[in-house]
Amino acid sequence: MSTLLTNIGELVTNDLARGEGLGTVPDAAVVVQAGRIAWTGPAASAPAADEVVDLGGRCVIPGFVDAHSHTVFAGDRAAEFAARMTGEPYTGGGIATTVAATRAASDDTLRARGQALVREMLAQGTTTVEIKSGYGQDVTTEARMLRIARELTPETTFLGAHTVPAEYATDRPGYLDLVTGPMLAACAPHARWIDVFCEPAAPTAFDEDESRAVLRAGLRAGLLARVHGNQLSQGPGARLAVEVGAASVDHCTHLTDADVDALAGSWGAGAGQGTVATLLPAVEFSTRSPYPDARRLLAAGVPVALATDCNPGSGYSSSMPFVVALAVREMRMSPAEALWSATAGGAAALRRDDVGHLRVGARADLTVLDAPSHTYLAYRPGVPLVSEVWKDGQRACP
Ligand code: NIG
Ligand code: FE
DSSP states (O other): OEEEEEEEEEEEOOOGGGOSTTOEEEEEEEEEETTEEEEEEEGGGOOOOSEEEEOTTOEEEEOEEEOOBOOOOOSOOHHHHHHHHTTOOOOSTTHHHHHHHHHHSOHHHHHHHHHHHHHHHHHTTEEEEEEEOOSOOSHHHHHHHHHHHHHHOSEEEEEEESSOOGGGTTOHHHHHHHIIIIIHHHHGGGOSEEEEEEOTTSTTSBOHHHHHHHHHHHHHTTOEEOEEESSSSSOSHHHHHHHTTOSEEEEOOSOOHHHHHHHHHTTSTTOOSOOEEEEOHHHHHHHTOOOOOHHHHHHTTOOEEEOOOBBTTTBOOOOHHHHHHHHHHHHOOOHHHHHHIIIIIHHHHTTOSSSSSOSTTSBOOEEEESSSSTTHHHHSTTSOOEEEEEETTEEEEO
């Protein structure tokens, strides 16, 4: 059974063989078969298919790849947000509130919230999402979070080293032993990734040596590394991410020139797969902080991803179109750069080559915009432009 999606006003393929930038094709068509992209090109030369869907001149882009979220949790922190908007800083200290609520929640409660957020993301064009643990901070709750996350996505991340919980406040080595020992053993079967909140400036987060120990233990257990780094201040996160071969360092709000050089160097000849800089501008929006310097990273040749970081504390947006609009308006990325980072960039940050583009063989995950071109994502901020979402070759939304 093949499906021809035709009368596409602008098709974004991210196929560099089709030309620089986004590999766009005007007046295009796509053939989908067995959940994969079987053909793309001008509608006038499209092959026949079993079924034909007329998209009425709308724009088609690869489904967004949101490579950083914390969408399994309980409770909310609306009061913390309101206080911040009237002057209190974001320190990461409020994470303990979510830990308490998450520990107390049943599996059904956690599952329902996670499902609702992933549905909300899908309705906004996201077809691949990464989900972290990190609000359990005990063996049982971390493992519960990851089992539930695994029902929602294959991209699951063990973040037991999110913060040191109150009961270990005077025994940090004890918590590190737990995270790198029994907690890792219970969580690794449900996770693809290991992550750590490396932020020496935040008293409950982790310093360089602690972060290295967490990442190395995860790697030994067969997980791949990613890092929360350089969010609140300059620090070792980005350089440590490169050192351990992490797929991504996320936030990157405070980078030194040496950090940028290290990230760029990780993509140098013979260096294999490097470390992506994942920027999370919805966090700067929601914490009213200066945005990361995307142009500096792009100028240095560092691949940049954009993600939501959807979480109840530092930024509770599930919307990749919102993130794209912020990246263009606030970080001076071009509309094409922002869309690339929200799709192919996210895929690189997850070391996936089957998503984030619409080349032949890719997963048929695509987002239809009620707009003539991808520029409208930033040009019409806050407008629900996502009109259809296809996942694995099937219409998944609405
Ligand atoms: O990525 N930085 C640490 N963790 C999350 C925030 C979690 C929270 O505040 O609940 C982040 O911003
Ligand atoms: Fe995060």
